[in-house]
Amino acid sequence: MEQETSMTDHCTPCNTSNGDPQDYRNVPLITEDAVRDALRKYVLSSYCCCRPRSEEPVIERLTQLPLYRYRLATFTEKRHIEKISKPYTGQRIEAPEREPALQLWDINVCTPKMFHEGSKKCPLPQSGEIKTCLKCGGRGRCKCSRCGGSGQFRCGCSNNRRQRSRNKRCPSCSGSGRRRCGKCSGRGKKVCTSCKGEGRLLYYQQLSVKWKTLYSEAIADPHDQESSLPVILLQKVTGKMIMMDDEVLVHPLAGCPDVAEISAASERLIQEHQNTCGPLCHILRQRQTVEMIPVVQVQYEYNGKNLSCLVYGQELRVYSKRSLHRFTLSCSVM
């Protein structure tokens, strides 16, 4: 249903509030003055400098086509326990727990501020175990992979017949035919990369926690896509908040506002967010909002042409399917 507004309507400020859902109906969120300002800026920025700038766009008709945007944010905590190893340097470790091991969600972790993402890792107490390093067999050193443990390798000159026939001394090996391995400095062994030379590893369990917010949104157009604004543009503007619900677990909205798509989207998205959680991921908080995004269809006359565009969002952005730039170019070459 179109909401026609006369040219004398006054502006209603688009304040963000948790107001009465009945307030939003029949309110022209974008006034003619605001449209004129937005249109003037749009026209001036679209036309090239050689065109006369004095000419004003003349508004012929305004049609309010507000949209509703439902947004759901779910703040989640994901936990898992991983086995970690590090070189054992002789530190004291607590004896393993004799009682049943701690359950994943019984471990006390300080939660950050709601909807603030982050992560944390903490070793579990009494989970340490010392083992011999398998890579080096506890020796702390491994055979050099480049020279195979000999500390040297064959110099390239031993295959170079021409050099040998000239009886020249090879500068790389001084004629010995063998070169010292640079990787292990001729020792044939390297410090073990796993245990860093310690020969033993400390294995322990580490709790890894991640806090993340899932976001979903849906747009409801009670005017059946008349405005046809690309979704990506709508994501960059704000609307008038007409409902906000912030709880541990929110419930699907019923009949608020009177756009059936909003209630359906709320039910569907809440279910989707719940489905992504499970034994390893818990919901800590949810927030759902409904915004009314003002959209006005503007028919105007400029430079003798009848044009139309949409002015949308509290930021009063202008969208036109037909680029004014193209129109300007075609005009200026005539």
Ligand SMILES: [Zn+2]
């Ligand atoms: Zn080597």
Ligand SMILES: [Zn+2]
């Ligand atoms: Zn050589």
Ligand SMILES: [Zn+2]
């Ligand atoms: Zn090792």
